[in-house]
Amino acid sequence: MGIDRFLGKVDGERFILSDEEFHHAKVKRVKKNQHIEINDLKGNIYLGIVEDIGKKYIKGRILEKLSAEEDEFYLELFLGMPNRLSKVDELIEPISQLGVSCFIPVITKNTAVKGKDILKKIPKWEKIALNSIKQCKRLFPIEIKKPVHIKDIKTDSEKRIVFYEREKEFSLKKEKISKIKTVSIFIGAEGGITEDEIRLLKEKGFKSASLGRYTLKMEIAVITGICQVNFVYR
Amino acid sequence: MGIDRFLGKVDGERFILSDEEFHHAKVKRVKKNQHIEINDLKGNIYLGIVEDIGKKYIKGRILEKLSAEEDEFYLELFLGMPNRLSKVDELIEPISQLGVSCFIPVITKNTAVKGKDILKKIPKWEKIALNSIKQCKRLFPIEIKKPVHIKDIKTDSEKRIVFYEREKEFSLKKEKISKIKTVSIFIGAEGGITEDEIRLLKEKGFKSASLGRYTLKMEIAVITGICQVNFVYR
Numbered sequence: 001m002g003i004d005r006f007l008g009k010v011d012g013e014r015f016i017l018s019d020e021e022f023h024h025a026k027v028k029r030v031k032k033n034q035h036i037e038i039n040d041l042k043g044n045i046y047l048g049i050v051e052d053i054g055k056k057y058i059k060g061r062i063l064e065k066l067s068a069e070e071d072e073f074y075l076e077l078f079l080g081m082p083n084r085l086s087k088v089d090e091l092i093e094p095i096s097q098l099g100v101s102c103f104i105p106v107i108t109k110n111t112a113v114k115g116k117d118i119l120k121k122i123p124k125w126e127k128i129a130l131n132s133i134k135q136c137k138r139l140f141p142i143e144i145k146k147p148v149h150i151k152d153i154k155t156d157s158e159k160r161i162v163f164y165e166r167e168k169e170f171s172l173k174k175e176k177i178s179k180i181k182t183v184s185i186f187i188g189a190e191g192g193i194t195e196d197e198i199r200l201l202k203e204k205g206f207k208s209a210s211l212g213r214y215t216l217k218m219e220i221a222v223i224t225g226i227c228q229v230n231f232v233y234r
Numbered sequence: 235m236g237i238d239r240f241l242g243k244v245d246g247e248r249f250i251l252s253d254e255e256f257h258h259a260k261v262k263r264v265k266k267n268q269h270i271e272i273n274d275l276k277g278n279i280y281l282g283i284v285e286d287i288g289k290k291y292i293k294g295r296i297l298e299k300l301s302a303e304e305d306e307f308y309l310e311l312f313l314g315m316p317n318r319l320s321k322v323d324e325l326i327e328p329i330s331q332l333g334v335s336c337f338i339p340v341i342t343k344n345t346a347v348k349g350k351d352i353l354k355k356i357p358k359w360e361k362i363a364l365n366s367i368k369q370c371k372r373l374f375p376i377e378i379k380k381p382v383h384i385k386d387i388k389t390d391s392e393k394r395i396v397f398y399e400r401e402k403e404f405s406l407k408k409e410k411i412s413k414i415k416t417v418s419i420f421i422g423a424e425g426g427i428t429e430d431e432i433r434l435l436k437e438k439g440f441k442s443a444s445l446g447r448y449t450l451k452m453e454i455a456v457i458t459g460i461c462q463v464n465f466v467y468r
Contacts, residue, residue: 094454099446136448173465177407212333212464213305214370215262220328220457227461230446231407 003047003098004028005037005134010062015048017058019134025058028133037066043139044068070139072181073234074101076157077226080108080188081147082218085121091222092125096132096142099234105147106186109194118147150197157184159233160206163225164188164198165215167208172228180233187222237281238262239271244296246468249282251292271300277373278302305396306374306415306426307468308335310391311460314422315381316452319355325360325456330366330376332460333386333468337363339381344425352381384431387438390437391418393467396435399426405444406462416466421456 006025008017015038017025029051030036038046052059077100082088088105095103103125105118122144129141131135159180161172186193186206193201198208211224240259242251249272251259264270264284272280275385279302286293316322322339329337337359339352355379363375392414420427420440427435432442439453445458 093451097448097450097454098458101446131387138448141334169298173411212334214331214372216331217327220331222336223454223457224461227458228465231465 003035003037004030004119005039005045005137007040007041007105007130007134008048010040010044010046013062015060015062017183018056022056022058024216030058031073033055035063036060038062041132041140043070044127045139045228049230061172068139071234073099074157074182074225075099075201075229076102076104076155076184076224078104078106078153078155078184078186079222080106080150080186080193081113081118083112085117086120087219089128089141091219092128092142093132093177094223095226096129096138097136098223099230100142100226102143102145104153105143107147108150108188108197110189110192115147124144127129151158151200153201155184155185155204157182159175159183160186160201160204161225161229162186162193162198162201162206162208163211163221164208165192165210170208171210171211171212172232177232183229183233185229187225189218237271237289239273239279239371240265241275241364241368242272242282244272244274244278244280247296249280249294249296252290254430256290256292261271264292267299270294272296273367273373275374277304279373285301302373305468307333308391308416309333309460309463310336310338310389310416310418310443311456311468312338312340312387312420313456314340314384314420314425314427315345315347315352316423317346319347319351321453322355323358323460325453326362326376327366328457329460330363330372331370332457333372333464334376334460336377336379338379338387340384340420341381342384342422342425342431343428344423346425349381351452356380373423385434387420387435389418389438392418393417393462394420394435394438394440395459396420396427396432396440397445397455398422398432399449401442401444403444404442405446406466411466417463417467419459421452421459423452430436 006021008015035049038048047063047068048060050060125144241253268284272282279300281297282294284294367375402431
């Protein structure tokens with residue numbers, strides 16, 4: 001199933017895997033003379049050959065720089081925080097695979113968790129985001145921002161969509177398929193978004209859209225919303 | 235968030251909730267004189283009023299028959315079985331919410347689990363499917379078929395799509411949005427589908443389609459695939 005990819009430091013013709021990536025490579029039973037891919041987290045992917053497996057490092061030689069281009073699509077996800085923040089833990093990998101660029105936790109009227117508890121979660125989410133890029137072959141991890149109150153949301157994306165249960169008329173199915181470079185989406189948590197909040201979002205340029213006839217759980221709503229956006233605008 | 239819906243028996247102007255639905259209604263603290271919705275699993279939804287909460291039954295009166303129409307779209311999901319069948323447990327609710335009509339577990343070359351172990355899982359999957367229809371407001375649960383070997387797959391759906399990692403040309407983005415009544419999709423498990431199997435599926439009228447540039451885990455691939463099909467054909 002292809003060549004394993006690791007995050008590493010590249011300096012000229014040499015690469016080095018250390019710390020967690022070293023351990024990850026050991027678990028994957030990387031061997032001397034094996035070919036691996038190295039993501040330097042600067043937008044480059046290299047093909048390398050392992051030469052030296054030490055006690056703290058794996059070192060080797062760069063064979064070639066691989067072509068690696070990420071599309072220019074920028075997708076921002078504003079997500080109303082659910083009461084169980086562990087639900088978000090499980091969402092980071094899927095939204096990473098689906099190409100979300102930036103994730104912003106949002107505090108709404110129905111958010112029961114505190115801002116500081118959300119803040120505490122961010123290092124964990126960043127770690128999941130970073131780990132996921134190796135498997136799904138993204139170049140960069142999702143950027144995870146600090147939580148914001150819904151009233152403080154700022155965005156200048158070309159398209160702004162809020163997926164809203166009570167919207168019965170408009171859905172992205174009615175949009176023309178067209179390439180857009182920056183899209184923001186907002187999805188509420190279980191408690192839903194209040195009418196005042198929808199009004200607020202509309203003032204900020206968000207258009208409400210339905211996700212279809214059936215009621216979806218938050219996790220599925222998020223994935224469905226992203227799929228639709230990718231489909232229509234990406 | 236709307237009126238709670240339960241599965242019940244309806245006879246003329248009377249309804250009755252028993253067994254699990256009785257317990258479910260107790261947990262939901264249904265009270266005398268409360269309005270509830272009843273799905274009779276025959277395609278009808280009723281509005282009822284609770285009159286009698288007994289020790290084994292909840293009984294009441296039908297107030298009106300609600301309009302309930304399911305779209306005519308028929309979506310069949312053929313899914314290569316993963317090694318951990320519990321992954322499928324977690325997929326039943328999302329695919330129910332996303333409107334899959336029929337689910338067929340498939341044994342492929344890379345399937346390591348045995349047919350009889352899949353068979354044993356079916357009652358559990360049926361139960362999850364049945365429970366999920368109350369929340370998401372489907373009329374009928376997903377039909378879950380017995381596992382089939384990939385070579386024995388039979389379908390006469392108008393559209394047949396196999397989502398395939400190595401397909402780089404075609405994706406549903408290239409399809410015209412159009413209403414189709416019957417669609418079958420095939421998605422492999424982690425091990426992937428072999429080239430021989432893709433050939434076999436093509437002989438059966440399946441067209442291979444890409445799900446996008448990033449590598450997706452099976453669960454996300456399934457949801458993404460269904461979203462795309464719903465978007466284009468439903």
